Amino acid sequence: MKAVRFHQTGGPEVLVYEDVPDPTAGPGEILIRVDAVGLNYADTMRRRGDDYPEASPVPFTLGIEVAGTVAALGEGVAGPAVGTLVLATPGAGGYAQYIAVPAQIVIPLPEGFDAVNAAALVAHGMTAAIALRKSGRLVEGETVLIEGAAGGLGSFLVQLAKLYGAGKVIAAASTPEKRAIAEKLGADATVDYRQPDWAERVKELTDGPGVDLIMETAGGDNVNRALDALAPFGRMVYLGQSSGKSAQIDPWRLTAYNHSVIGIYIAAYAAWPELMAETMNELIGFLTTGKLSINIGKVMPLSQAAEAHRLLENGLTTGKVVLQPWIEA
Structure with a gap:
């Protein structure tokens, strides 16, 4: 499969679009065919080698949030069924055509959702909700x-x-x-x-x-x-x-x-899966009732990840930037 990795830290040019082995779903895991992955400032920090709460051992595959369809279920996993549109927050590994993730972080999406909007919702929507209510204690x-x-x-x-x-x-x-x-x-x-x-x-x-x-x-x-x-x-x-x-x-x-x-470091909230699921369901509810909109700024092929990083770091984007692993440049 195709993926984007960096083998050394540095500027956007260190991102390499290359062939890597296909992952498989191990016990308790779900294999996702990634149709969209959200770009985040955290990705640029890890690529540059900035101080970050988690290590980024090279070669490293970025990608905090993904959306796509279930490709396979690992041993002991009953669902969602193969072909179901889902989203997940693996924290890394999303700049790829496939990713295997723990089943407990996979959330099925209702009908009418598409992968691009779902990928834009996960990290930023969850972070915003939790930052305002839990961290900020907004009254x-x-x-x-x-x-x-x-x-x-x-x-x-x-x-x-x-x-x-x-x-x-x-x-x-x-x-x-x-x-x-x-x-x-x-x-x-x-x-x-x-x-x-x-x-x-x-x-x-x-x-x-x-x-x-x-x-x-x-x-x-x-x-x-x-x-x-x-x-x-x-x-x-x-x-x-x-x-x-x-x-x-x-x-x-x-x-x-x-x-x-x-x-606030949103990845740490994975220790509270019920809160994460409750928050995501709330966000989906806001979207489906028209109370919340997703501001998609740019959709680009995964092969152009380096250019997407340049745009983000230079302040040349608005809204969410989403990468698509199966779209050719």
């Missing part, structure tokens, strides 16, 4: 600031914050086009977080105190500027660092305003 009526609001993750954060009862959602994005997308998704106001005074603009939009909850995705110098926009007793959820840069926070600055900074 109805609170104000929320969402960075990267037109991206794959940000698109879900804007919509779900409104669905979960946020009083005001402020979207931070780098271009007028991206801010317009965030407004169409339901943001009440927008700011350009590349401007040096953007935190003051957020305070103006909240009549002084700042926001109750920040979804931090940029990292680097942006983190301390975002904390300037946080109201007393506010929380910041650190979802990632699309800038590729970490942040230095003086713990003492958190004290006077009773600020909290909370990290």
Whole structure:
């Protein structure tokens, strides 16, 4: 089968589209024919060799989230039946035409779903839902600031914050086009977080105190500027660092305003499969009733994974980028 792997860390050019042995479903596993795999910033971090919670031994196959059809069932697995459209979050290995995964992480999809939308939903939709409610402890009526609001993750954060009862959602994005997308998704106001005074603009939009909850995705110098926009007793959820840069926070600055900074690593929630299944079913329900939409920015062949990484890292995408392993360039 075809897969994309890196044999050394570095820029997008280290991604190699190559032939690898076909996997088989072992005991307790399901073999999935992958029709779509979602691209995430975490993929770029692992490819670059950035500090990451899990090791990436080479040759390494990226791919956190996949959607496709059941190709085979391993010993001891009763279903879903071969041919069923499913999604899964293996954490790695999805940049391939087939993947064998534990049966317990496979979720059948209802009729009417397609693989591209399913792959876009898994990691970003789940992360957004859990970040807002579990990590961020969003309370109805609170104000929320969402960075990267037109991206794959940000698109879900804007919509779900409104669905979960946020009083005001402020979207931070780098271009007028991206801010317009965030407004169409339901943001009440927008700011350009590349401007040096953007935190003051957020305070103006909240009549002084700042926001109750920040979804931090940029990292680097942006983190301390975002904390300037946080109201007393506010929380910041650190979802990632699309800038590729970490942040230095003086713990003492958190004290006077009773600020909290909370990290989230969605893969760790695999230890709570019931929560993951409940959250996914909720998201599917929102989609099927028209309350939630999936913002697909670009669909590309898996063979163009390197170009997809370049686009994502250079901020040239909006919405979710999805790769298709069976489509030729």
